[in-house]
Amino acid sequence: MKLRDLLGQDVLGNDAAIEPAVAALDVSGVALDSRVVKPGDLFFALAGSKTDGARFIDAAVAAGAIAIVGDHAPAACKVPFIAATNPRRALALAAARFFTAQPATIAAVTGTSGKTSVAAFTRQIWERLGHASASIGTIGLVSPKRTVYGSLTTPDPIALHRQLDEIAREGVTHLAFEASSHGLDQYRLDGVHISAGGFTNLSRDHMDYHPTVAHYLAAKLRLFRELIPPGGAAVISADHDCSAEAIDAAKARGLRIMAVGRNGDGAGEGIRLTEAVVEGFAQKLTVEHRGRGYAIRLPLVGEFQIENALVSAGLAIGTGSDAANVFASLEHLEGAKGRLERVGERNGAPIFVDYAHKPDALAKALQALRPYAKRRLVVVFGAGGDRDAGKRPIMGAIAAENADGVIITDDNPRSEKPDAIRAAILAAAKGAREIGDRAAAIRAAIEELEDGDALLIAGKGHETGQIVGGEVLPFSDHEAVAAALASRIA
Numbered sequence: 001m002k003l004r005d006l007l008g009q010d011v012l013g014n015d016a017a018i019e020p021a022v023a024a025l026d027v028s029g030v031a032l033d034s035r036v037v038k039p040g041d042l043f044f045a046l047a048g049s050k051t052d053g054a055r056f057i058d059a060a061v062a063a064g065a066i067a068i069v070g071d072h073a074p075a076a077c078k079v080p081f082i083a084a085t086n087p088r089r090a091l092a093l094a095a096a097r098f099f100t101a102q103p104a105t106i107a108a109v110t111g112t113s114g115k116t117s118v119a120a121f122t123r124q125i126w127e128r129l130g131h132a133s134a135s136i137g138t139i140g141l142v143s144p145k146r147t148v149y150g151s152l153t154t155p156d157p158i159a160l161h162r163q164l165d166e167i168a169r170e171g172v173t174h175l176a177f178e179a180s181s182h183g184l185d186q187y188r189l190d191g192v193h194i195s196a197g198g199f200t201n202l203s204r205d206h207m208d209y210h211p212t213v214a215h216y217l218a219a220k221l222r223l224f225r226e227l228i229p230p231g232g233a234a235v236i237s238a239d240h241d242c243s244a245e246a247i248d249a250a251k252a253r254g255l256r257i258m259a260v261g262r263n264g265d266g267a268g269e270g271i272r273l274t275e276a277v278v279e280g281f282a283q284k285l286t287v288e289h290r291g292r293g294y295a296i297r298l299p300l301v302g303e304f305q306i307e308n309a310l311v312s313a314g315l316a317i318g319t320g321s322d323a324a325n326v327f328a329s330l331e332h333l334e335g336a337k338g339r340l341e342r343v344g345e346r347n348g349a350p351i352f353v354d355y356a357h358k359p360d361a362l363a364k365a366l367q368a369l370r371p372y373a374k375r376r377l378v379v380v381f382g383a384g385g386d387r388d389a390g391k392r393p394i395m396g397a398i399a400a401e402n403a404d405g406v407i408i409t410d411d412n413p414r415s416e417k418p419d420a421i422r423a424a425i426l427a428a429a430k431g432a433r434e435i436g437d438r439a440a441a442i443r444a445a446i447e448e449l450e451d452g453d454a455l456l457i458a459g460k461g462h463e464t465g466q467i468v469g470g471e472v473l474p475f476s477d478h479e480a481v482a483a484a485l486a487s488r489i490a
C-alpha cells in the first residue's frame, strides 16, 4: 500500500501537502510501538501517559520505519516526518485504511457497567437470528471461528482493525464491541464503521485516569457525538441521572434515539419495561415496543441484567432485526463468564462469582443477590492495586451495609502493599474480617455456608491470574470455589 493511500488531509487534520516522493513510498505496516516496528512500517509517535513516542523515533527508524507521523518534528530525523494535528486519531484512521475489511453491522456499547454483558448478549441474539456474529471486549474476541484472549477492553487501533479485518474475512457480518472510556478518550475506535451505539449507565470508575466525572462522561459521549454517523441508532438506558445528557448528545448528532428501561419509550422506537418479577434464578419481564407488549422469561439472576438485556435487544432491533424475534431470543441468553455466575452451592446455599470491582457494581450485585439469601448474604472481595484508591473505603461501606458477612481479601495488588489496600477497605467496613490469601478467604466463606445463605465472590469474574508485584500468579475464583467444594466432599 502507498503512503498516500493511508494519509490524507482528513486523516492528518491539516492541509500540508505531502511531497510526491514521500506519498509514493510503499508502506508494509503501521506501528505505535518502536519495539515492534518491522522494516517498511509507518511509525506513529504518540505522546502517552508514561512517556512520549517521539523519544523512540530513532529506535523505530533503526528497526526499519520508512516514515514518521507525529505532532512535532524531531530535531533530526533520517526518514520523512509527517505532521498530524492529532496523531492518535490519525493512527486509528490510517489503521482503518490499512486493514480494509469490517463486518457490515457493528454495534458499540459504552457505560460504566454492563459493557461486556451487552456485547455478549448482542452477539448471542444475532447468532440466534442466524447471523455470523462476534464480540470484542474485556473477555477478548469471541467469534464463530475462534476465541482470543485480549488484555484491553477496547484494543489499540492497530490490534482492533486487524481483528475487524480478520473476522470480516472469516465471514462475520455482525459485531458487538466494548467502547471503554480510555478507548474513546484515546481515539482507539475512530475509523470503525459503527451503525449503533449503546449506553448503559455512569458511576464512579477510573478516577485515576479521568480528572473529573464530567471528563469521564464526555469521553463516553464521544461515541454518540463523534463516532456514530447521523442516522445511526443510539440505544440509551433511560433510568439514570445521566440518561438525559446521553439522549441530548445523540439527538444533537441526528441519531435515532431508542430509550430503554422503566422510563423507556414503549410507544415508539424504544423499549419500556413494564413489569419484572424474580422467578427462581430467572426473571419474568413484560416490555412494550412500538405500542405492542411482549412477555419474556429472562434466564438470568440480577436486576441489572434486565438493563443489559434491553440495551442488547435495542442494538439488535436498531440494526434491523425483527423485534418479536429479538425478544424471543432473550429467553436463551447466557451470562458472560463471571458476571453473577452461579458456580456451585454448599448446604443449599448458592455461590456466585461476579466481576463487581467498582462501588456501584458491588452494590448492585449484593442487592441482586438479596432475594437468594433468606439467612445471611456473605461477600468476599478486595480492590486492585495501582487503581483508584478512593473507591476502597466506598466499597467497604457498601459491603458492610448490604451484606451480613464481609471478608476482605486480595484482588491484584500489583505494585502496592496488599495489607495497605485491605486496611483502606476495612477502615469503612464495620465488622469485616480480613483474610489476605484469596483462596483461603473463599474456603473460609464456603466452609461457613448454611442453608438459606448466599455467597458473592466479587472483583475477578473471568480473570485467571492474581497480579502480585510484576508477576501474574495463576488464580481463578471458579477454580478456588471448585477446590473448596471438593475438599469438603473428600
Ligand SMILES: CC(=O)N[C@H]1[C@@H](OP(=O)(O)OP(=O)(O)OC[C@H]2O[C@@H](n3ccc(=O)[nH]c3=O)[C@H](O)[C@@H]2O)O[C@H](CO)[C@@H](O)[C@@H]1O[C@H](C)C(=O)N[C@@H](C)C(=O)N[C@H](CCC(=O)O)C(=O)O
Binding pocket: 032, 033, 034, 035, 045, 046, 047, 048, 049, 050, 051, 052, 053, 054, 056, 138, 151, 152, 153, 154, 155, 156, 157, 180, 181, 182, 183, 186, 188
Ligand atoms: C493509560 C493507558 O490507557 N495507556 C494506553 C496508552 O498507552 P500510552 O500511549 O499512554 O503509553 P506510554 O507508555 O506513555 O507510551 C507512549 C508511546 O510510546 C511508545 N513507546 C514506548 C516505549 C518504547 O520503548 N517505544 C515506544 O514506541 C508506546 O507504544 C506509546 O505509543 O495507549 C496504548 C495503546 O493504545 C495502550 O496499550 C495503553 O493501555 C495500557 C496498557 C493500559 O493498561 N490501559 C488500561 C488502563 C485501559 O486502557 N483500560 C481500559 C478500560 C478497562 C475497563 O474498564 O474495562 C481498556 O479499554 O482496557
Ligand SMILES: Nc1ncnc2c1ncn2[C@@H]1O[C@H](COP(=O)(O)OP(=O)(O)OP(=O)(O)O)[C@@H](O)[C@H]1O
Binding pocket: 111, 112, 113, 114, 115, 116, 117, 118, 138, 153, 178, 200, 201, 304, 305, 307, 308, 336, 338, 339, 340, 354, 355, 356, 357, 360, 361, 362, 364, 365, 461
Ligand atoms: N447494567 C449494570 N448496572 C450495574 N452494574 C452492572 C450492570 N451490568 C453489570 N454490572 C456489574 O458490573 C460487573 C461487570 O459487568 P460487565 O463486565 O458486563 O461490565 P463492563 O462495563 O464490561 O465492566 P468493565 O469495565 O470492568 O469491563 C458485573 O459483574 C456486575 O457486578
Ligand SMILES: N[C@H](CCC[C@H](N)C(=O)O)C(=O)O
Binding pocket: 357, 383, 384, 385, 387, 411, 412, 459, 460, 463
Ligand atoms: N479493567 C479493570 C479491571 C479491574 C479488575 C479488578 N480485578 C482489578 O484488578 O482491579 C482495570 O484494569 O482497572
Ligand SMILES: [Mg+2]
Binding pocket: 115, 116, 137, 138, 139, 153, 178
Ligand atoms: Mg468490560
